Amino acid sequence: MSGDHEPGDPSIDGDTSFGGKVTADGGGALTGLFAPERVAVVGATDREGSVGRAVTENLIAEFDGEVVPVNPSRDEVLGLSCVGSVADADADMAVVAVPPGAVIDVVRECGESGVRNVVVLTAGFGETGAEGADREQQLRSVAAEYDLNLVGPNSLGVMSSPRGLNATFGPDAPPAGGVSFMSQSGAFVTAVVDWAKEQGIGFKDVVSLGNKAVLDETDFVRAWGDDPDTDVVVGYLESIDDGRAFVDAARETTDDTPVTVVKSGRTDAGAQAASSHTGAIAGSDRAYEAGLDAAGVLRAESVQELFDSARALAGGDVPESDGVAVVTNAGGPGVMATDAVGDAERLRLASFDDGTVESLSEALPDEANVYNPVDVIGDASVDRFREALDIALRDPDVGSVVVITAPTATLDFGELGEMIADAADEHGVPMAACLMGGGRLADARDVLRERGVPSYFDPARAVGGLESLAEYREVRGRSYPEPEPIDADRERVREILSSVTERSDNRLGVEAMEIFDAYGIPTPEGAVVDDPAEAERIAEGIGEEVVMKIVSPDILHKSDIGGVKVGVPVAEVGDAYEDLVSRARNYQPDATILGVQIQELIDLDDGVETIVGSHTDPQFGPLVMFGLGGVFVEIMEDTTFRLAPVGRDEAAEMTEEIEAAPLLRGARGREAVDLDSVVDAVRRVSQLVADFPSIVELDVNPLVATPDGVRAVDLRLTVDPEELESQS
């Protein structure tokens, strides 16, 4: 370690990517946090049970750099000489464990003396009410002023195995390995580290994010993407602060490093609990779902799933097919694994080609099953197992393999483990072992752990591990093209939206249908008129019968007050006009009535009602939703969401992935609707809401799709006047 550098001298960094505060648009490996040379512990002490002592002890234990206790009232802490202030420590990283009221000054001192990596363990900030929130805001300002890489406050600390760094006050350091782990819960870090030792899961870097005043999930997901020693990024998150920045960063990382997270607060109850735990305002889980998917981040629902997935992903091999071979010496567990493959959305049982079956028939005894799942029978030796495995691994449909063993008398399980690991190495095909037993299979478990092949007791979990790989394979194969540009009259939309500022209400209905024209979204023929004669004139130009709707910003549910008439003969249009207006007046005497909309009658017998909607999520911004109209959205909740805007491919996926999708494709003897025009409408709506953040909610309901195209028949949108102001 080069202790003679001047504080603030950038050359102490030892890595060119070190030092700069990682921002959403920049890059950086945060090496200074995980591989510092000299760490100052501000608040170091000998006092038993204190955070300052625990972190100092942990640092002394294994760290291969230097540790400098900072404590003005002591000469020595745990046998190391103390300095009086962080400015005297000549450190490149500081761990801060002083009372909350003293933190700001210490951090400022770090900034002034050139210590750019700071981990604040102290609690009593944003998580504790107004005073703490205020303190956290000051901390953020100081960090920005000095461009600090600051973790916390309210963090357990950071760990990094290559240098033996344990800058936490937790009880243990984790085993070394390729998992880099961030957690929004410090307790979860201590839990996982303790458990990982039993499970043989090894870590590269670990960070307890704390309150994320400065560095957050986006910074670490980016940094680990550039880290050759990180095989897989694992996260426990309760919130994502800037959804779009996270998506951008994660997309770069997931290109070659898988990322898997638990985002808790999935359910209403959980979201409430998370928000009371972290103080973060929760966006909807549908938004997180869409955001994590857009980011290429795998999402686990439980801790177990998280690490099952991480262990499989850490192996590095990615399957080339979704076909799974099951090779087992026990029939029942083979059936269970097959069920699990059947359950898995992204996997299927591989179907062997004739050569494979023939070779297996030659290699295995008569009672064996040579079709998938391959049963090598309970008396199989390691050699027989190996032979079957080799044959299955060469089958072109096999993308990954589950190898299952029960405790049998004929096997040396250490040898079996070596054989499985050898086969995995030679073939480069992902493999998961299902070791169905306890102590008798311990040797196999140890060998596989050592050699990086994931093993599980439960066949369903082994298959779950492989499914993560199949999911990551899809992510790695992605490209993220910009959505195709859309030629739109944005000026016209701005004008229409600004009309709300003239009114007390910030909602718009059919009176804003021109927005669709401006964005090239087809609407039924027609117009909004404000006298009966004009109504008749328009109707005559349309056809024999028309649809008529009252147009009033004050009447949101037109149908409920009889404000919609369908199939009005042209001759009756004048009377119908009067009737609609008087109904509206009766309903609400002071309602603003903008007129009546006369619309072409779309024959629904040939069409399918769809809905395209949008709302703005606090973390991820505008989302676009697609579903079929009526009961499908309202009762079956058969909808799909994406971050807006979407391109053609994404919009097409949306029309494919709803459950009722076959209806669009002409199920039940009907003609298929013009899907291209549905896709086109979805992407145009998504571009509209992306272009105008002031549209906080929008529903095109219905967008009627027929074999000849689509028509946006009705519209409701909500404008945020402040946002509108700021745009114009």
Place this chain on the structure above:
Amino acid sequence: MSGDHEPGDPSIDGDTSFGGKVTADGGGALTGLFAPERVAVVGATDREGSVGRAVTENLIAEFDGEVVPVNPSRDEVLGLSCVGSVADADADMAVVAVPPGAVIDVVRECGESGVRNVVVLTAGFGETGAEGADREQQLRSVAAEYDLNLVGPNSLGVMSSPRGLNATFGPDAPPAGGVSFMSQSGAFVTAVVDWAKEQGIGFKDVVSLGNKAVLDETDFVRAWGDDPDTDVVVGYLESIDDGRAFVDAARETTDDTPVTVVKSGRTDAGAQAASSHTGAIAGSDRAYEAGLDAAGVLRAESVQELFDSARALAGGDVPESDGVAVVTNAGGPGVMATDAVGDAERLRLASFDDGTVESLSEALPDEANVYNPVDVIGDASVDRFREALDIALRDPDVGSVVVITAPTATLDFGELGEMIADAADEHGVPMAACLMGGGRLADARDVLRERGVPSYFDPARAVGGLESLAEYREVRGRSYPEPEPIDADRERVREILSSVTERSDNRLGVEAMEIFDAYGIPTPEGAVVDDPAEAERIAEGIGEEVVMKIVSPDILHKSDIGGVKVGVPVAEVGDAYEDLVSRARNYQPDATILGVQIQELIDLDDGVETIVGSHTDPQFGPLVMFGLGGVFVEIMEDTTFRLAPVGRDEAAEMTEEIEAAPLLRGARGREAVDLDSVVDAVRRVSQLVADFPSIVELDVNPLVATPDGVRAVDLRLTVDPEELESQS
């Protein structure tokens, strides 16, 4: 042991329930199999690696009765004197490990010499093709002749911990406890027994069912229901041979002993694998689902879920409310547990009353969360934990509790374990511990294991355990009343069905609509006529417009050939008649045309199309299905199944549990349909198919439901002529 009894003397049984072959309508604890006095091992040998040696060794190891090796060519096996034949062994149970060709003779000898409990380990029977199947049939005959309790063939054997009986050739005996376990896979038994030692799961009886030639899941589920030492019955099943018998037996058992099983072969791929493993013909998984549900048997999807559930159920306490309290010393894991509660169908987060919140506020520090999930904060002592737990346990809305701890510096985890177990004992409220850590929490894990409180690493699994209890609570609260009797003209139905025997086709359509009249299921007004004039006459009596359908057993999809006309004005009925007949002739010149059905036009605008269907499952017999018509069944697969017949309550549940149920209840501003008449139609259809096993398939599609009642508008049914023959 009373070795001086004469073979065949019933008094050797030592238990009054012993000896009688357990049949579907009888009872019996199968004590002779699990607690014999003197066990003969036929085929006992010293030969290394043989089944005969392994089972003898296992028996010698711990059994507190006597072991008699039977081997005519040896004087002594493993130090015990041999007898030459089972007849000389004076045993009350025999384990058979001789070559397949010798098994029948040995079993006959058992029968003749009064050994009524026989476990056949030998393989090479039904699982190996025609010869083996033949041999298995002979075995079954011999067993029936002598009324034997026979396990196997192709069984790993049986174990029972109270007597130290290990009559298997597996490598280990399980720890003692309250789980009785049956498995259709022998390897799965060895796997579970080995694993259970690590997991601290203890067993009462274990049986490897083998080929189930005689005793099967029904016998054991019944026997364990009568066994006071069995706390929970666990099964791994690939098939259930007689579904109805199993349901009857399981209902009695689940009244006070929970039963949880993996029924594998859930998926298509899994079912195929199971069938090639066991040779059993698989019924549909929907039938198993309905059957297990009717039986009150909990169904797990994976091994892990199976034993997570078993560990929770073994505790014996059942929650009195579905409200769950979460008490944690770590925020993040608390959020995860809350998510898991949110996911659980049968659980919800308990909402504390004011008193609880107040007491918690007094007991806990300011930073604690006193609402559910309760966060006692990382520095909590065992006392603080205990105080919070006691308060939560007294809240009236709390039916069960998850206690979570991460490794913290302040806790003695052995003490924490004792405290949790004490609290569980005192309050009688089910509790699951989530011990989020590894070695640091080992003391807590050991104590809880010892004291019977289930503990898990993953909060989701802890909650999963509690959900099993909530599910079992529902089962235990059930009664199984006979469906209300239905007054039906069964003779008339018999006549209509027998008409198929006069034809080459075994399908019936609208021509059989009178079946509905016979069972009191309303149909639209109308009749089947065979000339145009009659058609007009009938139509005039109905109304202004009618529906007309061609009636031909040869034309299954009437709509496809234009064989249905809706809304025909009375004046046009004659012409329409001719047109329908000529369309049918054009479509299939030799079609049998029975006439044209003239039907009242049901206005679908006020109605909802539903479907009531039925099919006969090979294991469970007739099932009844309910769903909404059209896309809901065909695309969304939104259907529900029950074993037929169903009573009013069950039929009502069916109309409530489909996803689209709100549509029946008047969603989207529509009037609700007459639900009572839907329920009535479902139970009548279910009684019809239960009364007539010859109806192997039936579809009432649609059954139109309106606010005024239901009408069965169309019908398709398939008759099994052989079954019809046997009934008449």
